[in-house]
Amino acid sequence: MGDKTMTADEAVSRLESGMTLGIGGWGSRRKPMALVRALLRTPVTDLTVVSYGGPDVGMLAAAGRIRKLVAPFATLDSIPLEPHYRAARESGSLELMEIDEAMFMWGLRAAANRLPFLPVRAGIGSDVMRVNPGLRTVTSPYEDESTGVHETFVAMPALRLDAALVHVNRADRAGNGQYLGPDPYFDDLFCEAARTAYVSCERIVDTAELTKVAPPQTLLIKRLNVSGVVEAPGGAHFTSCAPDHDRDEAFQRLYASMPWSEFAERFLAGDEQAYRTAVEAWHEEQT
Amino acid sequence: MSAVPSTSPGAAPDASSGATASVSRNGVSRAEYCVIACAEAWRGDGEILASPMGPIPSIGARLARRTFSPELLLTDGEALLVGPDGAPEGWLPYRQHLALVAGGRRHVMMGASQIDRFGNQNISCVGDWERPTRQLLGVRGGPVNTLNNPVSYWVPRHSARVFVAKVDMIGGVGYDSAAAAGPTATRFHRIPRVVSNLGVFDFATADRSMRLASLHPGVTVEEVVAATGFELSVPDGVPYTREPSPAELRTIREDLDPEGLRDREVKG
Numbered sequence: 001m002g003d004k005t006m007t008a009d010e011a012v013s014r015l016e017s018g019m020t021l022g023i024g025g026w027g028s029r030r031k032p033m034a035l036v037r038a039l040l041r042t043p044v045t046d047l048t049v050v051s052y053g054g055p056d057v058g059m060l061a062a063a064g065r066i067r068k069l070v071a072p073f074a075t076l077d078s079i080p081l082e083p084h085y086r087a088a089r090e091s092g093s094l095e096l097m098e099i100d101e102a103m104f105m106w107g108l109r110a111a112a113n114r115l116p117f118l119p120v121r122a123g124i125g126s127d128v129m130r131v132n133p134g135l136r137t138v139t140s141p142y143e144d145e146s147t148g149v150h151e152t153f154v155a156m157p158a159l160r161l162d163a164a165l166v167h168v169n170r171a172d173r174a175g176n177g178q179y180l181g182p183d184p185y186f187d188d189l190f191c192e193a194a195r196t197a198y199v200s201c202e203r204i205v206d207t208a209e210l211t212k213v214a215p216p217q218t219l220l221i222k223r224l225n226v227s228g229v230v231e232a233p234g235g236a237h238f239t240s241c242a243p244d245h246d247r248d249e250a251f252q253r254l255y256a257s258m259p260w261s262e263f264a265e266r267f268l269a270g271d272e273q274a275y276r277t278a279v280e281a282w283h284e285e286q287t
Numbered sequence: 288m289s290a291v292p293s294t295s296p297g298a299a300p301d302a303s304s305g306a307t308a309s310v311s312r313n314g315v316s317r318a319e320y321c322v323i324a325c326a327e328a329w330r331g332d333g334e335i336l337a338s339p340m341g342p343i344p345s346i347g348a349r350l351a352r353r354t355f356s357p358e359l360l361l362t363d364g365e366a367l368l369v370g371p372d373g374a375p376e377g378w379l380p381y382r383q384h385l386a387l388v389a390g391g392r393r394h395v396m397m398g399a400s401q402i403d404r405f406g407n408q409n410i411s412c413v414g415d416w417e418r419p420t421r422q423l424l425g426v427r428g429g430p431v432n433t434l435n436n437p438v439s440y441w442v443p444r445h446s447a448r449v450f451v452a453k454v455d456m457i458g459g460v461g462y463d464s465a466a467a468a469g470p471t472a473t474r475f476h477r478i479p480r481v482v483s484n485l486g487v488f489d490f491a492t493a494d495r496s497m498r499l500a501s502l503h504p505g506v507t508v509e510e511v512v513a514a515t516g517f518e519l520s521v522p523d524g525v526p527y528t529r530e531p532s533p534a535e536l537r538t539i540r541e542d543l544d545p546e547g548l549r550d551r552e553v554k555g
Contacts, residue, residue, distance in 0.1 A: 081423065089418075098416075102388065126433075183366040183380040
């Protein structure tokens, strides 16, 4: 078993401008924020970002790195509207493929299964079809037993990813990833839909440690889908990463209210250690 | 905040209530009528998942389970199914929740930034989608919800800016859009009710357009019509939203919402 450990900077050094990048988590929950911050330190841009959007989308949009976004929403959860995503949309600065939450999941599943599409009921009759003129439908070859109708569904195209970034609670050096919170979100699917996947985690442990305190069904991500493992304690900050840490609500409010240039200058000018120091200093000022 | 019910018995705080100002409110706040109206959405639903979004629908769903719909399932708002005492009875992460939606054993009450005469709903953006004047959440699960399981809506501030002639972006599919899209869309499509701070609405009309089903006590038909940006079907003799029972009021005030979150969402 190879040792796939690397730094966040090494992981993002493998990304290139123009890539299609999937980002795990959900809204403001268990987002790979340390990897996103590392990405912001590179010149990589012109990205197609595929995400159940949260501050990952907001930061990358604010920094002008997103050419196209594929998403059903962008939210900070406790703050419903993502301010930088909003600003980007209202200034017309990013292209959007707006799809339903279930369509999104089936797009990832299609990619993970190497299928060109999967049929979904969701989307028919909604403006998702109007704003995505490239979406096609597919008619069932089977007639419905009760109605005799051949139903027509959205042929949700595979959301194939060049790379995926996810953050989990634990991983081993080979890339077996474990979630310990209430919801796996879709991080395994992101990794399966991607050519390369980079998993950051709160703590790297020996493989045997993974199942000492938690059952094997918490082992969400398999090493055969993982290219790099990054130990990043607090690596989801300021999103939630239960049970290791909750969302930093106070800091999220700051992020949502501070002009982006000021936020970036104060918190994102240095490396991850500098970020943590700046966050701690800010918290101390508040008390 | 005007409505601490126990200290303003019988008060009619709505200056505009006109002809119905004499309707007794029995110390029941507007927010409490809204809770009752939301709870009623799940009456008779049986053993399905109730998915309320927002404080008043959440209180309503829990009230329904505590009283007339005890078989309902409810989540903790994240990945656990929880009993009335909050103890977990199951696991429902997003991926399973999406499968449950498609399986149909669910009745969701979503919010609506805009809703039109046929129940098309928008929480995505206001203005031209290409470059919105106001970006909101995105379609979220509106399309999958409306095509697969009953979807009701909750609007805490009824106005002509929300009840619009045509929504800017259809996320939740309305009756006219579903009919136009054919059997895939209509097969499991149903919008049982829309609840606002003014009343309850449904689509029990020949052309499936929105109808005023009940007024919350203290509200007039004129008030509703003036706050609605499309032609609303108004039957003769619109009833009032039913009164909560003393036991229901106690459950709302003492058990489900002792901090009065409901009065922060709807005043009066």
